[in-house]
Amino acid sequence: MWQLFSREKMWRRRPLKPQYDVVIVGAGIHGLAIAYYLCKRGVTSIALIEKSYLGAGNSGRNTAILRSNYRTPEGIPFYDESVKIWEHLSEELDYNLMFSQQGHITVAHTSATLTGLRVRADANQVLGVNSRLIDPGEIKKLVPSIYIGPNVRYPIMGGLYHPPGGNIRHDAVVWGYARAADRMGAEIHTRTEVTGIDVANGAVQGVRTTAGFIKTATVVNATSGWCTTIARMAGVPLPVTSHTLQACVTEPLKPFMDKVIVSANLHVYVNQSDRGELVLGSEIDPYTSYSQKATLPTLEMIAGHTLELFPSLRHVSVMRQWGGICDMTPDYSPIMGESELKGFILDVGWGTYGFKAGPVSGVRIAELIATGKTPDLIKPFLPDRFAKNHLVGEKAAAAVST
């Protein structure tokens, strides 16, 4: 009970030192998780450099859906490890992250999409992840407000039910990791922008920031939206394009739905937060952009598609909409591991699936930095896979597209 009345600072502002063992660019969930797990391994000379406020990027913009019902033998165990960390993270960080593990349903409106869901159901089951195909009747039982009848252009034909999925209070995750990392010695420098990365002899020498130069041999690029901008400073090209993804939230409603609903065909996902607001998201905009602004056509599309799933919501009002920038890779899988430049570690290309992977990538990137060895779990995601043509095709499971 005592912590209810605690007025302790969650994290401290400290002066920037001239040298750190590790400099992490980007204080979102990825950067913070890496810092936290590095500290746990005893590496505590860390500076997190954040150009805006804590969690200003996609950590504060995503729709906070957690799941592991992916498609590939590489992706499924990776995201599954993340879900397992999520399940105990509130206790570990001593902060209630409000993980609402109420289940996740992806519905299909065409037979082709249903086949895509069967791929995931069977692959998940082989790898021990709880997923199964369900028929429209069972969907209706789990989500009574959903419309499964025939009076729409593409009626619901079935769904992929993933009970361990759910959503979480995303800001709390950022704050929880920030506090824990701060307590163990990592420094968080907000409103500090990286302006250059010094390289010599094929290795990182240091980072230039708006607050001064930092000497370091290890830089982690844990940014989103501008991961190519940071990588270019180090001379490392990335096969990444950036697109805006938009979401919106409605006025609070008495809770009527506790599952996360995704429609692969309608490109929309819906969940109701513990505060009663509906969070509605769409797929990435079809064009590349660095804009975090939302657009009217996407809002209209989200609204229309949501109403096909839930016609009774038509009088419910949208309160605000926003956008975040997603760094898309050709295979819809992330890029993790040391780049061709020594000491330049990549944790980027997180597309539309970065938040849910924050804990596992934190654990494994920290392991990589601390041991110098790439953990097996993230080997499939190394940056050289593009040259080797060893892609990890998650497009059908990573985004809300088919």
Add this chain to the structure above:
Amino acid sequence: MTTKGKRLAPKPSQQVDQSRAVNFYYDGQRVSGLAGDTVASALFAEGRRIFSRSFKYHRPRGLLCCSGDCPNCIMEVDGKPNVRACRTAIKDGMQVLSQHAWPSVDHDALRIIESFDRFLPIGFYYKALYKPRLLWEVAEPIIRRLAGMGRVRDGECGHIEYEYQYEFVDVLVVGGGPAGMEAALTAAEAGNSVLLVDNETRLGGHLLYEARTYSYQSIDRPGYEIADLLESALRAQPKVRVLSGATAFGGYEGNLVPVLHGETLIHVRYKSLVLATGCHQYPSVFRNNDLPGVMLSRAALRLINLFGLLPGSKAVVATSNDEGYFAALECSRAGMTIAALVDARPSPSTLPLQAAELKSAGVPIFTGMTIHEAHGSGAVVAATIRAAEGSPASTERTIPCDAILLSTSWHGNSALLLQLGCQLGLDKEIGQPIPNKMAAGIFAAGEVLGLRSLPTILESGRLSGSGARQHVRQQSSNWWEESQRLLSQTRQESKAFSIPATTDQKKNFVCLCEDVVEKDLRQGVTEGFDEIETLKRYSTVSMGPCQGRMCSRSSTEICGLATERDFGAVGTTTARPPIHPIPLGVLAGPEFHPVKYTSMHYKHAALTKQFLDMGVWKRPEVYSSVAEEYDAVRNRVGLIDVSTLGKLVVKGKDAPALLDNVYTHWFSTLKPGRTRYGVICDEAGIILDDGTVARLAPDHYYVTTSSGNVDVIEQWMKWLSTGTGWCVHVVNITSGIAAVNLAGPEARGVLSKLTDVDVSAAAFPYMACREGNVAGVPAILLRVGFVGETGWEIHFPAEYGEYLWDELLEAGAAADIRPFGVETQRLLRLEKKHIIVGQDTDALANPYDCDMSWVVKLDKPDFIGRYALENMKDQVGQNRLVGFHSPGEGQPDDGNAIVINGKLAGRVTSVRFSPLLKKYIGLAWVPANDAKPGAAFSIYANGKVHSAVVVEKPFYDPEGKRLK
């Protein structure tokens, strides 16, 4: 002490018709209001003072703004949740329900939550209920039950026609107050089309509910009369269109401002935009400032002048500007007792006349004092005032009253300005952030600029209207400099005084939507949330239904006080659209989902009900049974409608070059009269589409694509020919051309009855193409073999679809011809191991891994994907698409997993029972090392396991003899 049942004498300013009653229901009780009443005014007239319960503590909340800005009168109206009662006109029989209270809004048992507020500090949920883990699983459902506001009613609520409209105007004016009307008039002078959008039912802005007089055209008139005069002048101008009761709710890129008008969403595109959006008031922060009876002064004026209702009988008016004096005067003239006028400024108003009238009416004026606390449990019974900071100390005093009217804090309605790229800065003298940098084509006028007096407001309307008019003609203007001059001239009269928050902060409400008090914000800062963006997310201040309209200024100021920074350094949170809550139904607009039927559709519909959605198309899945249809095609003859195929004509002397560039295969070497299978890859060598390309003449190709891809392929071909200087034309003729595939051992006999083309094997060999007549219809005939039998694709004008379908069936009757559906076709092609792009391939599939290296012609100098494919050529891909058969009893299905040595290794893309082999056959992705013919693997199908073996050759007619 209430004014139950009482209305003031009718006045021209009133929007209610005191002679016409309108009856509706509130929580089941009949309420009688007047025509022109809002739900809120009618309930207020009946004596209701509690209109809602707050989100967290269930505190009683009463009318505060009467303008749709605050969350205090949110109710359910005719099944619609979270409706602002003060913005909703009453209708006979309307059903209004209170929300978020149990058992009733007057006696809400959940008020008890407030007794535990000591245990519910800011961040409570982050700090509790998670240890042990099980506790959260128990607590979460309870928290959910307490959350939310309105209720979603399931089921249909009657059909509503939502509509989209599109408007293109020279000048859009948002705001129909004096500044907006004057701007519209001025902008229309040069013949520009002007649209004025206003969210009230009548034009006039604040003038509508002001009985005070202004000098207008040298005559002293009451505000509402001036509003009428301005409106009639505006209505007389034919170039101005007025939309009342309409909300402009966002500023988007591309000069787009969407407007909500009833059930219609109007997309307005403008050349110039004038924002005359006015100001709103918000409550200052003091103890119990959320009690029913605490009301913004403009809300009081609305009640008095529009609805003939007194906000109370005895009021304390708190102000920090001259507006408070006018409000007090109007209240006093209307019959209220003003128990005190409390002016936070150290010296009294510069309005000697008004001050004198108030004094002569016996109103005590306290300068240098401010409101400190409201007393009462369900309604205000008294107010405590004390010295404002920095003023000579005076004794604290408590004054009995039943209303506290606030004219303390003003804020421009500047969200649209911010969304459209204008910048604002706090003007400390005026006490309001005002624009300091405008974006091109955006003009502002009136109160949103910080102006307060009517002459300057009207003048700024004219300035912005003329600036907007000149911008339409791409001329610059000096409106900004002139407006700044106005502002500096009138700064004195605009003067306001920001009231610092007090120190006892537990019941000092900052955010009414989320029940955030001053103490919460200060504690949040202490905990490290010292940036307004993090403080907002931690405390949820400004994240409720009013989206910060009532609290963003106060929260920013408190954040500044707590961190010892001023307003500018604290910054503000992003003004996100929509600026007012907009129903999903209106945003969604009309339901529009095209369905495409082939020209033979109704012939199919007469034969079968089983249709499949293939993109926008409907295709027959099966007519009789797969077994029957299969038997017909393999042993006699079958007919399938393939009109959904994409069809492109590529013509011109450089058509061969274009096709060589787009497809992986050679097409310049294709001889006229021949057809070739083609694959299109993307730059990464991934298969995008396949189809057949027929060369009808040296410069004339007829190209088919898969049904869903034709638009993309067409665009791509056109894009690739852009700038090349090639003579080539690409025309999409998909809808104009119907197509059928006539296939089976007896197809030749059937076709020969109808056509003048020599269809003998010698004259018309496999993969040839011819033009000729079929049953008198001009057609292109392609010898293709997708289903593995002798067959012709017949492409012909779509208008003959039903005719030719019938003719072919009739000609085939003797051979017992059968129409066959998509499902039978899938089985037939699977026996031939023909892939379907998108089903058997995915976003990683290249021709090498699909065992189709023969389509990749690296001897061509260039084509899309060549670089990637050349690099892949000698590199073993990780996976292979292979054929397999599975002798097992079970029923594997498309998408099942493939397991090798207990590990997930791949997936089945297509699997069907082959009547020929009497076992399941299919295609699957397996690791390259396990792709050798004869290699065994397991198929995992929802808990069951089947064995399977890799097969190299097509299952049916591997040599292709039947196609000859």
